[in-house]
Amino acid sequence: MTHGSSTSFMVKRTPLLSIEQLELSYYEPKKIVPVVQNVSFQLYPGETVALVGPSGCGKSITAQAIVGLLEPGFKVTNGSIIYKNENVSKFTNKQLQKLRRDEISLLIQHSLNGLNPIRTVKKQMIETLKYQKRWKKKEMEPYLHSLLQQIGFTDPDYILASYPFELSGGMRQRVLLAMMISLRPKLLIADEPTTALDVINRDKVLNLLKMVQRDYNLTVLLISHDKQSVKHTADRVVQMGLGGIVSESTATLQCF
Template structure:
Protein backbone atom coordinates (compact mmCIF):
# COMPACT_ATOMS: atom_id res chain seq x y z
CA UNK A 1 0.00 0.00 0.00
CA UNK A 2 1.51 3.33 -1.06
CA UNK A 3 -0.67 5.52 1.18
CA UNK A 4 -2.74 4.30 4.11
CA UNK A 5 -4.94 6.66 6.13
CA UNK A 6 -6.23 5.18 9.39
CA UNK A 7 -8.97 6.71 11.57
CA UNK A 8 -8.05 10.26 10.58
CA UNK A 9 -9.71 13.01 12.61
CA UNK A 10 -9.24 16.69 11.76
CA UNK A 11 -10.89 19.41 13.83
CA UNK A 12 -11.29 23.17 13.53
CA UNK A 13 -11.46 24.80 16.95
CA UNK A 14 -13.64 27.91 16.57
CA UNK A 15 -15.01 30.42 19.07
CA UNK A 16 -18.50 28.92 18.73
CA UNK A 17 -17.32 25.33 19.10
CA UNK A 18 -15.37 22.54 17.43
CA UNK A 19 -16.02 21.44 13.84
CA UNK A 20 -15.15 17.79 13.17
CA UNK A 21 -14.27 18.37 9.51
CA UNK A 22 -12.83 14.86 9.05
CA UNK A 23 -14.27 12.29 11.44
CA UNK A 24 -12.67 8.83 11.61
CA UNK A 25 -11.78 8.44 7.91
CA UNK A 26 -9.76 5.44 6.70
CA UNK A 27 -8.68 4.49 3.17
CA UNK A 28 -5.68 3.32 1.18
CA UNK A 29 -4.20 3.88 -2.28
CA UNK A 30 -2.12 1.37 -4.20
CA UNK A 31 0.65 2.42 -6.56
CA UNK A 32 -0.78 3.28 -9.98
CA UNK A 33 -4.37 3.53 -8.70
CA UNK A 34 -6.79 6.45 -9.10
CA UNK A 35 -8.96 6.87 -6.02
CA UNK A 36 -11.72 9.50 -6.17
CA UNK A 37 -13.25 11.18 -3.14
CA UNK A 38 -16.62 12.68 -4.03
CA UNK A 39 -19.23 14.66 -2.13
CA UNK A 40 -20.92 18.04 -1.77
CA UNK A 41 -19.02 21.16 -0.72
CA UNK A 42 -18.24 20.94 2.98
CA UNK A 43 -18.08 17.15 3.05
CA UNK A 44 -14.42 17.11 4.13
CA UNK A 45 -12.77 16.18 0.83
CA UNK A 46 -10.25 19.03 0.60
CA UNK A 47 -9.53 18.99 4.35
CA UNK A 48 -8.65 15.30 4.01
CA UNK A 49 -6.17 16.06 1.22
CA UNK A 50 -4.64 19.00 3.11
CA UNK A 51 -4.29 16.79 6.19
CA UNK A 52 -2.36 14.25 4.10
CA UNK A 53 -0.09 16.98 2.72
CA UNK A 54 0.46 18.59 6.13
CA UNK A 55 -0.80 21.92 4.79
CA UNK A 56 -3.60 22.64 7.25
CA UNK A 57 -3.78 26.22 8.45
CA UNK A 58 -4.89 27.29 11.92
CA UNK A 59 -7.37 26.64 13.44
CA UNK A 60 -7.35 23.28 11.62
CA UNK A 61 -5.48 20.44 13.31
CA UNK A 62 -5.19 16.67 12.94
CA UNK A 63 -6.20 15.38 16.37
CA UNK A 64 -6.07 11.62 15.85
CA UNK A 65 -5.21 8.84 13.43
CA UNK A 66 -2.23 8.08 11.25
CA UNK A 67 -1.19 8.81 7.67
CA UNK A 68 1.22 6.12 6.51
CA UNK A 69 3.24 6.80 3.37
CA UNK A 70 5.34 3.76 2.48
CA UNK A 71 4.80 2.60 6.04
CA UNK A 72 6.01 5.82 7.69
CA UNK A 73 3.60 8.05 9.61
CA UNK A 74 3.66 11.54 8.08
CA UNK A 75 2.05 12.97 11.22
CA UNK A 76 5.18 12.12 13.20
CA UNK A 77 7.54 13.88 10.81
CA UNK A 78 8.92 17.37 11.34
CA UNK A 79 8.08 20.24 9.00
CA UNK A 80 11.59 20.01 7.51
CA UNK A 81 11.09 16.31 6.76
CA UNK A 82 7.66 17.00 5.22
CA UNK A 83 9.13 19.68 2.96
CA UNK A 84 11.42 17.06 1.44
CA UNK A 85 8.42 14.85 0.65
CA UNK A 86 5.96 17.54 -0.54
CA UNK A 87 6.45 18.44 -4.18
CA UNK A 88 8.84 15.52 -4.60
CA UNK A 89 7.29 12.17 -3.62
CA UNK A 90 3.80 13.60 -3.02
CA UNK A 91 2.53 16.53 -5.09
CA UNK A 92 -0.76 18.41 -5.20
CA UNK A 93 -2.78 20.25 -7.83
CA UNK A 94 -4.79 22.92 -6.03
CA UNK A 95 -8.36 23.94 -6.85
CA UNK A 96 -7.76 27.34 -8.44
CA UNK A 97 -4.54 27.77 -10.44
CA UNK A 98 -4.89 31.55 -10.65
CA UNK A 99 -4.61 31.84 -6.86
CA UNK A 100 -2.01 29.06 -6.59
CA UNK A 101 0.40 30.57 -9.14
CA UNK A 102 2.31 33.70 -8.15
CA UNK A 103 1.14 36.48 -10.52
CA UNK A 104 4.46 38.39 -10.40
CA UNK A 105 6.71 35.47 -11.43
CA UNK A 106 7.05 33.91 -14.84
CA UNK A 107 5.82 30.35 -15.25
CA UNK A 108 9.34 28.99 -15.72
CA UNK A 109 10.62 30.56 -12.49
CA UNK A 110 7.87 28.93 -10.43
CA UNK A 111 8.50 25.45 -11.84
CA UNK A 112 12.29 25.84 -11.71
CA UNK A 113 12.06 26.71 -8.02
CA UNK A 114 10.25 23.45 -7.30
CA UNK A 115 12.72 21.39 -9.35
CA UNK A 116 15.83 22.94 -7.78
CA UNK A 117 14.38 22.50 -4.29
CA UNK A 118 14.03 18.74 -4.66
CA UNK A 119 16.40 17.67 -7.44
CA UNK A 120 20.14 18.26 -7.63
CA UNK A 121 20.06 20.10 -10.95
CA UNK A 122 21.63 23.32 -12.17
CA UNK A 123 19.36 26.17 -13.22
CA UNK A 124 20.07 25.36 -16.88
CA UNK A 125 19.10 21.72 -16.35
CA UNK A 126 16.04 22.78 -14.34
CA UNK A 127 14.95 25.07 -17.20
CA UNK A 128 15.29 22.19 -19.68
CA UNK A 129 13.24 20.00 -17.34
CA UNK A 130 10.60 22.76 -17.08
CA UNK A 131 10.23 23.03 -20.86
CA UNK A 132 10.08 19.22 -21.09
CA UNK A 133 7.26 19.07 -18.53
CA UNK A 134 5.30 21.87 -20.22
CA UNK A 135 5.56 19.90 -23.45
CA UNK A 136 4.46 16.71 -21.63
CA UNK A 137 1.24 18.35 -20.43
CA UNK A 138 0.41 19.57 -23.92
CA UNK A 139 1.33 23.26 -23.84
CA UNK A 140 2.23 24.45 -27.38
CA UNK A 141 5.55 26.25 -27.92
CA UNK A 142 6.65 25.34 -24.35
CA UNK A 143 9.96 27.18 -24.57
CA UNK A 144 8.17 30.41 -25.42
CA UNK A 145 5.19 29.97 -23.06
CA UNK A 146 7.56 29.30 -20.15
CA UNK A 147 8.32 33.04 -20.20
CA UNK A 148 4.65 34.00 -19.77
CA UNK A 149 3.05 35.25 -16.56
CA UNK A 150 -0.03 33.39 -15.27
CA UNK A 151 -2.45 36.10 -16.43
CA UNK A 152 -1.26 35.62 -20.02
CA UNK A 153 -2.62 32.08 -20.07
CA UNK A 154 -6.16 30.70 -20.29
CA UNK A 155 -7.71 28.73 -17.43
CA UNK A 156 -6.98 25.43 -19.14
CA UNK A 157 -3.35 26.38 -19.77
CA UNK A 158 -2.88 27.49 -16.15
CA UNK A 159 -4.27 24.15 -15.01
CA UNK A 160 -1.77 22.40 -17.26
CA UNK A 161 1.01 24.50 -15.71
CA UNK A 162 -0.12 23.37 -12.25
CA UNK A 163 0.01 19.75 -13.41
CA UNK A 164 3.47 20.28 -14.93
CA UNK A 165 4.68 21.80 -11.65
CA UNK A 166 3.20 18.93 -9.63
CA UNK A 167 4.79 16.30 -11.90
CA UNK A 168 8.17 18.00 -12.32
CA UNK A 169 9.89 15.81 -9.71
CA UNK A 170 8.18 12.54 -10.72
CA UNK A 171 5.96 12.08 -7.63
CA UNK A 172 4.65 8.66 -6.69
CA UNK A 173 1.37 10.16 -5.42
CA UNK A 174 -0.50 13.06 -7.01
CA UNK A 175 -3.36 14.72 -5.11
CA UNK A 176 -5.65 16.53 -7.55
CA UNK A 177 -8.14 18.81 -5.77
CA UNK A 178 -10.95 19.70 -8.21
CA UNK A 179 -8.54 19.78 -11.19
CA UNK A 180 -11.32 20.53 -13.71
CA UNK A 181 -13.33 23.13 -11.78
CA UNK A 182 -14.45 26.15 -13.88
CA UNK A 183 -13.14 24.58 -17.10
CA UNK A 184 -15.37 24.01 -20.11
CA UNK A 185 -16.20 20.41 -20.98
CA UNK A 186 -13.68 20.21 -23.83
CA UNK A 187 -10.76 21.35 -21.67
CA UNK A 188 -12.06 19.19 -18.80
CA UNK A 189 -11.91 16.11 -21.02
CA UNK A 190 -8.37 17.01 -22.10
CA UNK A 191 -7.19 17.43 -18.49
CA UNK A 192 -8.72 14.08 -17.46
CA UNK A 193 -7.16 12.34 -20.45
CA UNK A 194 -3.83 13.94 -19.54
CA UNK A 195 -4.01 12.73 -15.92
CA UNK A 196 -4.94 9.24 -17.07
CA UNK A 197 -2.10 9.03 -19.61
CA UNK A 198 0.45 10.35 -17.10
CA UNK A 199 -0.73 7.77 -14.58
CA UNK A 200 -0.11 5.06 -17.17
CA UNK A 201 3.26 6.50 -18.16
CA UNK A 202 4.71 7.01 -14.67
CA UNK A 203 2.71 4.36 -12.71
CA UNK A 204 1.65 7.21 -10.44
CA UNK A 205 -1.13 6.95 -7.85
CA UNK A 206 -3.75 9.70 -7.96
CA UNK A 207 -6.06 10.91 -5.19
CA UNK A 208 -8.77 12.75 -7.10
CA UNK A 209 -10.94 15.18 -5.11
CA UNK A 210 -14.15 16.20 -6.88
CA UNK A 211 -17.89 16.83 -6.58
CA UNK A 212 -18.45 15.83 -10.21
CA UNK A 213 -19.58 12.22 -10.66
CA UNK A 214 -19.01 12.53 -14.39
CA UNK A 215 -15.31 13.07 -13.69
CA UNK A 216 -15.35 10.08 -11.34
CA UNK A 217 -16.90 7.79 -13.96
CA UNK A 218 -14.33 8.90 -16.52
CA UNK A 219 -11.14 8.61 -14.49
CA UNK A 220 -11.37 6.66 -11.21
CA UNK A 221 -10.70 3.04 -10.28
CA UNK A 222 -12.31 3.28 -6.83
CA UNK A 223 -14.65 5.82 -5.25
CA UNK A 224 -15.20 7.10 -1.73
CA UNK A 225 -18.42 9.05 -1.09
CA UNK A 226 -18.05 11.50 1.81
CA UNK A 227 -20.68 13.45 3.72
CA UNK A 228 -20.16 15.66 6.78
CA UNK A 229 -16.60 14.46 7.27
CA UNK A 230 -17.41 10.74 7.12
CA UNK A 231 -17.24 7.99 4.52
CA UNK A 232 -20.77 6.96 3.53
CA UNK A 233 -19.85 4.45 0.83
CA UNK A 234 -16.77 3.00 -0.83
CA UNK A 235 -16.60 0.71 -3.87
CA UNK A 236 -14.91 0.23 -7.21
CA UNK A 237 -16.23 2.66 -9.80
CA UNK A 238 -18.23 0.11 -11.84
CA UNK A 239 -19.97 -1.30 -8.76
CA UNK A 240 -20.81 2.15 -7.42
CA UNK A 241 -22.49 3.30 -10.62
CA UNK A 242 -24.25 0.01 -11.38
CA UNK A 243 -25.35 -0.75 -7.80
CA UNK A 244 -25.22 2.32 -5.51
CA UNK A 245 -26.24 1.45 -1.96
CA UNK A 246 -26.26 4.47 0.32
CA UNK A 247 -29.26 6.83 -0.12
CA UNK A 248 -26.84 9.76 -0.37
CA UNK A 249 -24.97 8.10 -3.25
CA UNK A 250 -28.31 7.40 -4.95
CA UNK A 251 -29.29 11.04 -4.49
CA UNK A 252 -26.06 12.27 -6.07
CA UNK A 253 -26.45 9.93 -9.04
CA UNK A 254 -30.13 10.82 -9.55
CA UNK A 255 -29.18 14.52 -9.58
CA UNK A 256 -27.12 14.10 -12.76
CA UNK A 257 -28.93 15.35 -15.89
CA UNK A 258 -29.15 12.73 -18.64
CA UNK A 259 -29.39 13.43 -22.35
CA UNK A 260 -31.64 10.41 -22.97
CA UNK A 261 -34.22 11.57 -20.39
CA UNK A 262 -37.19 12.91 -22.36
CA UNK A 263 -39.74 12.84 -19.55
CA UNK A 264 -39.71 16.60 -19.11
CA UNK A 265 -39.80 16.19 -15.33
CA UNK A 266 -37.79 18.42 -13.02
CA UNK A 267 -34.31 17.19 -12.16
CA UNK A 268 -34.14 15.27 -8.89
CA UNK A 269 -32.81 17.26 -5.95
CA UNK A 270 -31.74 15.98 -2.55
CA UNK A 271 -34.05 17.69 -0.08
CA UNK A 272 -32.85 19.95 2.71
CA UNK A 273 -29.39 21.31 3.39
CA UNK A 274 -26.10 20.00 4.73
CA UNK A 275 -26.35 20.33 8.53
CA UNK A 276 -24.47 23.04 10.43
CA UNK A 277 -21.12 21.42 11.35
CA UNK A 278 -21.35 23.03 14.80
CA UNK A 279 -24.75 21.43 15.44
CA UNK A 280 -24.67 17.96 13.93
CA UNK A 281 -27.71 15.69 14.37
CA UNK A 282 -27.48 12.95 17.00
CA UNK A 283 -27.61 9.97 14.64
CA UNK A 284 -26.75 9.70 10.97
CA UNK A 285 -25.84 13.15 9.58
CA UNK A 286 -27.88 12.42 6.44
CA UNK A 287 -31.02 11.37 8.35
CA UNK A 288 -33.00 14.62 7.93
CA UNK A 289 -32.45 14.57 4.13
CA UNK A 290 -32.95 10.85 3.57
CA UNK A 291 -36.12 9.51 1.92
CA UNK A 292 -35.65 6.19 3.74
CA UNK A 293 -34.92 7.49 7.22
CA UNK A 294 -35.95 5.25 10.12
CA UNK A 295 -36.30 6.20 13.79
CA UNK A 296 -33.06 4.42 14.53
CA UNK A 297 -31.24 6.68 12.06
CA UNK A 298 -32.06 9.76 14.17
CA UNK A 299 -30.72 8.19 17.36
CA UNK A 300 -27.64 6.15 16.39
CA UNK A 301 -24.68 6.51 14.05
CA UNK A 302 -24.41 3.48 11.73
CA UNK A 303 -21.02 1.82 11.34
CA UNK A 304 -19.17 1.55 8.04
CA UNK A 305 -19.57 -2.13 7.13
CA UNK A 306 -18.67 -4.26 4.13
CA UNK A 307 -21.70 -5.45 2.16
CA UNK A 308 -21.50 -7.11 -1.24
CA UNK A 309 -18.11 -5.66 -2.17
CA UNK A 310 -19.09 -2.17 -0.95
CA UNK A 311 -18.37 -0.46 2.31
CA UNK A 312 -21.54 1.35 3.35
CA UNK A 313 -22.62 3.32 6.43
CA UNK A 314 -26.39 2.77 6.57
CA UNK A 315 -28.90 0.88 8.72
CA UNK A 316 -30.61 -0.36 5.55
CA UNK A 317 -27.69 -2.78 5.29
CA UNK A 318 -26.47 -2.64 8.87
CA UNK A 319 -29.14 -4.84 10.46
CA UNK A 320 -28.56 -6.89 13.59
CA UNK A 321 -28.15 -10.04 11.56
CA UNK A 322 -25.84 -8.22 9.18
CA UNK A 323 -28.27 -8.75 6.31
CA UNK A 324 -29.02 -6.30 3.55
CA UNK A 325 -32.53 -4.83 3.56
CA UNK A 326 -34.69 -6.59 1.01
CA UNK A 327 -36.19 -3.56 -0.67
CA UNK A 328 -33.93 -0.72 -1.74
Protein backbone atom coordinates in the same frame (compact mmCIF):
# COMPACT_ATOMS: atom_id res chain seq x y z
CA MET B 1 5.20 -18.83 -10.49
CA THR B 2 2.07 -20.85 -9.84
CA HIS B 3 -1.39 -19.34 -9.86
CA GLY B 4 -1.68 -19.91 -6.10
CA SER B 5 1.55 -18.09 -5.25
CA SER B 6 0.53 -15.19 -7.51
CA THR B 7 -2.76 -14.86 -5.63
CA SER B 8 -0.92 -14.97 -2.33
CA PHE B 9 1.37 -12.15 -3.48
CA MET B 10 -1.54 -9.94 -4.50
CA VAL B 11 -3.32 -10.40 -1.17
CA LYS B 12 -0.22 -9.13 0.65
CA ARG B 13 0.10 -6.02 -1.48
CA THR B 14 0.79 -3.02 0.75
CA PRO B 15 -1.05 0.30 0.36
CA LEU B 16 1.08 3.28 -0.55
CA LEU B 17 -1.29 5.48 1.49
CA SER B 18 -3.71 4.37 4.17
CA ILE B 19 -6.12 6.77 5.90
CA GLU B 20 -7.36 5.16 9.10
CA GLN B 21 -10.29 6.53 11.14
CA LEU B 22 -9.13 10.09 10.44
CA GLU B 23 -10.70 12.91 12.43
CA LEU B 24 -9.91 16.56 11.71
CA SER B 25 -11.07 19.31 14.05
CA TYR B 26 -11.12 23.08 14.25
CA TYR B 27 -9.98 24.69 17.49
CA GLU B 28 -12.24 27.50 18.64
CA PRO B 29 -11.78 29.35 21.94
CA LYS B 30 -12.58 26.81 24.69
CA LYS B 31 -14.02 24.42 22.12
CA ILE B 32 -12.88 21.75 19.65
CA VAL B 33 -15.22 21.27 16.67
CA PRO B 34 -14.81 18.03 14.66
CA VAL B 35 -15.02 18.80 10.93
CA VAL B 36 -14.20 15.40 9.42
CA GLN B 37 -14.71 12.09 11.20
CA ASN B 38 -14.18 8.37 10.59
CA VAL B 39 -12.51 8.68 7.20
CA SER B 40 -10.81 5.47 6.08
CA PHE B 41 -9.54 4.47 2.64
CA GLN B 42 -6.42 3.14 0.92
CA LEU B 43 -4.44 3.86 -2.23
CA TYR B 44 -2.33 1.15 -3.82
CA PRO B 45 0.73 1.88 -5.96
CA GLY B 46 -0.06 2.82 -9.56
CA GLU B 47 -3.82 3.29 -9.23
CA THR B 48 -6.08 6.32 -9.55
CA VAL B 49 -8.69 6.68 -6.82
CA ALA B 50 -11.40 9.35 -6.96
CA LEU B 51 -12.54 10.78 -3.62
CA VAL B 52 -15.96 12.24 -4.33
CA GLY B 53 -18.69 13.93 -2.32
CA PRO B 54 -20.69 17.13 -1.95
CA SER B 55 -19.00 20.50 -1.42
CA GLY B 56 -18.25 21.08 2.24
CA CYS B 57 -17.92 17.42 3.24
CA GLY B 58 -14.19 17.73 3.96
CA LYS B 59 -12.48 16.35 0.84
CA SER B 60 -10.02 19.24 0.44
CA ILE B 61 -9.14 19.44 4.12
CA THR B 62 -8.42 15.70 4.04
CA ALA B 63 -6.01 16.31 1.13
CA GLN B 64 -4.36 19.16 3.05
CA ALA B 65 -3.93 16.92 6.09
CA ILE B 66 -2.17 14.25 4.02
CA VAL B 67 0.59 16.69 2.98
CA GLY B 68 0.67 18.64 6.27
CA LEU B 69 -0.81 21.86 4.90
CA LEU B 70 -3.80 22.30 7.19
CA GLU B 71 -4.90 25.90 7.63
CA PRO B 72 -4.34 27.55 11.03
CA GLY B 73 -6.77 26.28 13.66
CA PHE B 74 -7.21 22.83 12.09
CA LYS B 75 -5.58 19.73 13.58
CA VAL B 76 -5.62 15.96 13.29
CA THR B 77 -7.43 14.91 16.47
CA ASN B 78 -7.79 11.18 15.86
CA GLY B 79 -6.75 8.41 13.50
CA SER B 80 -3.67 8.21 11.31
CA ILE B 81 -2.30 8.95 7.86
CA ILE B 82 0.08 6.13 6.93
CA TYR B 83 2.37 6.74 3.95
CA LYS B 84 4.94 4.05 3.20
CA ASN B 85 4.34 2.57 6.66
CA GLU B 86 4.99 5.88 8.46
CA ASN B 87 2.37 7.96 10.28
CA VAL B 88 2.87 11.34 8.60
CA SER B 89 0.32 13.02 10.90
CA LYS B 90 3.07 12.86 13.56
CA PHE B 91 5.74 14.37 11.30
CA THR B 92 7.58 17.59 12.17
CA ASN B 93 7.37 20.57 9.77
CA LYS B 94 10.82 19.68 8.43
CA GLN B 95 9.75 16.09 7.72
CA LEU B 96 6.55 17.34 6.02
CA GLN B 97 8.54 19.71 3.80
CA LYS B 98 10.72 16.78 2.70
CA LEU B 99 7.60 14.69 2.08
CA ARG B 100 6.14 17.40 -0.20
CA ARG B 101 9.47 17.88 -1.96
CA ASP B 102 10.31 14.22 -2.59
CA GLU B 103 7.15 12.11 -2.37
CA ILE B 104 3.71 13.78 -2.56
CA SER B 105 2.57 16.68 -4.74
CA LEU B 106 -0.71 18.55 -4.22
CA LEU B 107 -2.38 20.13 -7.25
CA ILE B 108 -4.65 22.76 -5.74
CA GLN B 109 -8.18 23.69 -6.72
CA HIS B 110 -7.81 27.22 -8.13
CA SER B 111 -5.06 27.39 -10.71
CA LEU B 112 -4.48 31.17 -10.63
CA ASN B 113 -4.05 31.08 -6.84
CA GLY B 114 -1.39 28.41 -7.24
CA LEU B 115 0.81 30.62 -9.40
CA ASN B 116 2.45 33.95 -8.62
CA PRO B 117 0.77 36.50 -10.96
CA ILE B 118 3.82 38.77 -11.18
CA ARG B 119 6.43 36.14 -12.07
CA THR B 120 6.81 34.34 -15.37
CA VAL B 121 5.97 30.66 -15.65
CA LYS B 122 9.64 29.91 -16.37
CA LYS B 123 10.87 31.53 -13.15
CA GLN B 124 8.28 29.66 -11.10
CA MET B 125 8.98 26.30 -12.71
CA ILE B 126 12.74 26.68 -12.26
CA GLU B 127 12.21 27.66 -8.63
CA THR B 128 10.21 24.47 -8.15
CA LEU B 129 13.05 22.38 -9.60
CA LYS B 130 15.57 24.05 -7.29
CA TYR B 131 13.77 22.57 -4.27
CA GLN B 132 15.26 19.17 -5.00
CA LYS B 133 18.85 20.31 -5.66
CA ARG B 134 19.24 17.49 -8.21
CA TRP B 135 19.29 19.64 -11.34
CA LYS B 136 22.20 21.42 -12.99
CA LYS B 137 21.25 24.87 -14.24
CA LYS B 138 21.84 24.01 -17.91
CA GLU B 139 19.57 20.95 -17.65
CA MET B 140 16.52 22.77 -16.28
CA GLU B 141 15.19 24.60 -19.33
CA PRO B 142 15.43 21.63 -21.77
CA TYR B 143 13.67 19.45 -19.18
CA LEU B 144 10.85 22.00 -18.77
CA HIS B 145 10.50 22.23 -22.57
CA SER B 146 10.07 18.48 -22.92
CA LEU B 147 7.68 18.36 -19.95
CA LEU B 148 5.44 21.11 -21.34
CA GLN B 149 5.39 19.42 -24.73
CA GLN B 150 4.47 16.14 -23.13
CA ILE B 151 1.39 17.64 -21.49
CA GLY B 152 0.21 19.12 -24.77
CA PHE B 153 1.77 22.58 -25.22
CA THR B 154 2.96 23.07 -28.80
CA ASP B 155 4.90 26.27 -28.00
CA PRO B 156 6.77 25.80 -24.69
CA ASP B 157 8.76 29.03 -25.21
CA TYR B 158 5.55 31.06 -25.24
CA ILE B 159 4.26 29.35 -22.08
CA LEU B 160 7.55 29.79 -20.20
CA ALA B 161 7.72 33.49 -21.10
CA SER B 162 4.10 34.15 -20.09
CA TYR B 163 2.69 35.48 -16.85
CA PRO B 164 -0.15 33.40 -15.37
CA PHE B 165 -2.82 36.03 -16.10
CA GLU B 166 -1.94 35.82 -19.80
CA LEU B 167 -3.00 32.16 -19.90
CA SER B 168 -6.46 30.60 -19.83
CA GLY B 169 -7.70 28.63 -16.81
CA GLY B 170 -7.11 25.33 -18.58
CA MET B 171 -3.57 26.35 -19.56
CA ARG B 172 -2.75 27.46 -16.01
CA GLN B 173 -4.01 24.17 -14.66
CA ARG B 174 -1.76 22.29 -17.08
CA VAL B 175 1.21 24.47 -16.07
CA LEU B 176 0.57 23.63 -12.42
CA LEU B 177 0.32 19.97 -13.30
CA ALA B 178 3.67 20.20 -15.10
CA MET B 179 5.18 21.85 -12.01
CA MET B 180 3.91 19.03 -9.80
CA ILE B 181 5.18 16.35 -12.19
CA SER B 182 8.58 18.06 -12.43
CA LEU B 183 9.18 17.02 -8.82
CA ARG B 184 8.68 13.39 -9.87
CA PRO B 185 6.39 12.51 -6.97
CA LYS B 186 5.24 9.01 -6.06
CA LEU B 187 1.74 10.30 -5.21
CA LEU B 188 -0.13 13.13 -6.90
CA ILE B 189 -3.19 14.58 -5.16
CA ALA B 190 -5.35 16.57 -7.58
CA ASP B 191 -7.87 18.65 -5.64
CA GLU B 192 -10.83 19.59 -7.88
CA PRO B 193 -8.53 20.08 -10.90
CA THR B 194 -11.43 20.77 -13.27
CA THR B 195 -13.36 23.35 -11.21
CA ALA B 196 -14.16 26.48 -13.25
CA LEU B 197 -13.17 24.79 -16.52
CA ASP B 198 -15.59 24.28 -19.38
CA VAL B 199 -16.50 20.75 -20.49
CA ILE B 200 -13.84 20.58 -23.22
CA ASN B 201 -11.01 21.73 -20.94
CA ARG B 202 -12.32 19.57 -18.10
CA ASP B 203 -12.05 16.45 -20.25
CA LYS B 204 -8.61 17.55 -21.49
CA VAL B 205 -7.28 17.89 -17.92
CA LEU B 206 -8.77 14.53 -16.84
CA ASN B 207 -7.33 12.79 -19.91
CA LEU B 208 -4.00 14.47 -19.18
CA LEU B 209 -4.06 13.17 -15.60
CA LYS B 210 -4.67 9.67 -16.92
CA MET B 211 -1.79 10.02 -19.36
CA VAL B 212 0.75 11.32 -16.82
CA GLN B 213 -0.34 8.71 -14.29
CA ARG B 214 0.57 6.04 -16.82
CA ASP B 215 3.71 7.69 -18.24
CA TYR B 216 5.23 8.58 -14.85
CA ASN B 217 3.93 5.53 -12.95
CA LEU B 218 2.12 7.79 -10.48
CA THR B 219 -0.42 6.95 -7.85
CA VAL B 220 -3.21 9.54 -8.07
CA LEU B 221 -5.83 10.71 -5.57
CA LEU B 222 -8.39 12.65 -7.60
CA ILE B 223 -10.73 14.81 -5.51
CA SER B 224 -14.00 15.95 -7.05
CA HIS B 225 -17.63 16.80 -6.26
CA ASP B 226 -18.58 15.54 -9.73
CA LYS B 227 -18.71 11.74 -9.64
CA GLN B 228 -19.83 11.43 -13.27
CA SER B 229 -16.84 13.31 -14.70
CA VAL B 230 -14.18 11.32 -12.82
CA LYS B 231 -15.57 7.80 -12.87
CA HIS B 232 -14.03 7.10 -16.29
CA THR B 233 -10.63 8.34 -15.10
CA ALA B 234 -10.50 6.50 -11.77
CA ASP B 235 -9.86 2.83 -11.03
CA ARG B 236 -12.00 3.13 -7.91
CA VAL B 237 -14.44 5.72 -6.57
CA VAL B 238 -14.59 6.41 -2.82
CA GLN B 239 -17.70 8.27 -1.65
CA MET B 240 -17.41 10.82 1.15
CA GLY B 241 -20.51 12.19 2.85
CA LEU B 242 -21.19 15.18 5.07
CA GLY B 243 -19.54 14.42 8.37
CA GLY B 244 -16.81 12.56 6.60
CA ILE B 245 -18.02 8.96 6.55
CA VAL B 246 -16.39 7.21 3.60
CA SER B 247 -17.79 4.24 1.68
CA GLU B 248 -17.05 2.45 -1.57
CA SER B 249 -19.60 1.07 -3.95
CA THR B 250 -19.09 -2.67 -4.41
CA ALA B 251 -19.27 -2.03 -8.15
CA THR B 252 -16.04 -0.02 -7.97
CA LEU B 253 -14.14 -2.14 -5.45
CA GLN B 254 -11.03 -3.94 -6.62
CA CYS B 255 -9.48 -6.79 -4.65
CA PHE B 256 -5.75 -6.73 -3.98
